Amino acid sequence: MSSVNPIRKQTVSHIRARKGKAPIVCLTAYDALMTEILDPHVDLLLVGDSAGTVLHGAETTIPVTLDEMILHGRSVMRADPKSLVVIDLPFGSYEASPQQAFDTASRVLKETGADAVKLEGGVTQAETINFLTERGVPVMAHVGLRPQAVRATGGYKIVGKTDDEREAMRADIDAVTEAGAFCVVLEGVIENLARELTARIEIPTIGIGASPACDGQILVTHDMLGLLEKTPKFVRLFANLRETIGDAIGAYAEAVRDGSFPAAEETYGGGKSADVKPINSSPQQRNYQ
Ligand code: KIV
Numbered sequence: 001m002s003s004v005n006p007i008r009k010q011t012v013s014h015i016r017a018r019k020g021k022a023p024i025v026c027l028t029a030y031d032a033l034m035t036e037i038l039d040p041h042v043d044l045l046l047v048g049d050s051a052g053t054v055l056h057g058a059e060t061t062i063p064v065t066l067d068e069m070i071l072h073g074r075s076v077m078r079a080d081p082k083s084l085v086v087i088d089l090p091f092g093s094y095e096a097s098p099q100q101a102f103d104t105a106s107r108v109l110k111e112t113g114a115d116a117v118k119l120e121g122g123v124t125q126a127e128t129i130n131f132l133t134e135r136g137v138p139v140m141a142h143v144g145l146r147p148q149a150v151r152a153t154g155g156y157k158i159v160g161k162t163d164d165e166r167e168a169m170r171a172d173i174d175a176v177t178e179a180g181a182f183c184v185v186l187e188g189v190i191e192n193l194a195r196e197l198t199a200r201i202e203i204p205t206i207g208i209g210a211s212p213a214c215d216g217q218i219l220v221t222h223d224m225l226g227l228l229e230k231t232p233k234f235v236r237l238f239a240n241l242r243e244t245i246g247d248a249i250g251a252y253a254e255a256v257r258d259g260s261f262p263a264a265e266e267t268y269g270g271g272k273s274a275d276v277k278p279i280n281s282s283p284q285q286r287n288y289q
Pocket of ligand 1: 047048051
């Protein structure tokens, strides 16, 4: 299958070396099961703090805790992924000082076994990124629209419409590159600015709502699978699993209510006979001994 990534284990050096080459494919992952499904197809998996909004019903990523990120990171790592695994440092766990960031990042790397961390911020976090990278912590930076800062910036706003914003973005991207980040997420950036920034630096840019001009793309997996109620403009629905799952659950509920599930073949030692087959009876179906 051409979409399957052939390389065994992706490293920070592999990702960095992809600058200007074949697009880097990234998605979010929060657990072992989904990681098993995604891993053969992608180069990088982000254990994003979007877990807070996608899985835990929060309105923003701000309430996400370090313990929650570590729990999700451990689950992802149990699938033994060959993609590079990056874990988001949650809001409040790194901004106070480079030392705080190092204490948090070392806990994340030790307790999960992941490859790198991601943090939000440009110029303001450059000293911290430098402190981490010099101490052996690979850092993915995240600039542009910063979800952890929406309380301060006034919401989820596209970046790059004014000269001041464009100048600030140039300063941010230069700062994180010089500080030693191995790649940088550009979120919510208008196309001509994303193109200019991507050409400006020697590390890969990974876009989310930042046009095809970036060196790679990332989406929140649950968004692109159509699991969420609302879909932002920059997301393409590659499936509509919300509808598929709703239909399957409806069929299950109906089968339980009308007595057609479980049928004889789904019953140990007898049961009433019924002419109903499961939609997907796979050889891997779990069986009790
Ligand atoms: O938390 C997350 O999923 C992210 C991506 C949107 C880049 O930071």
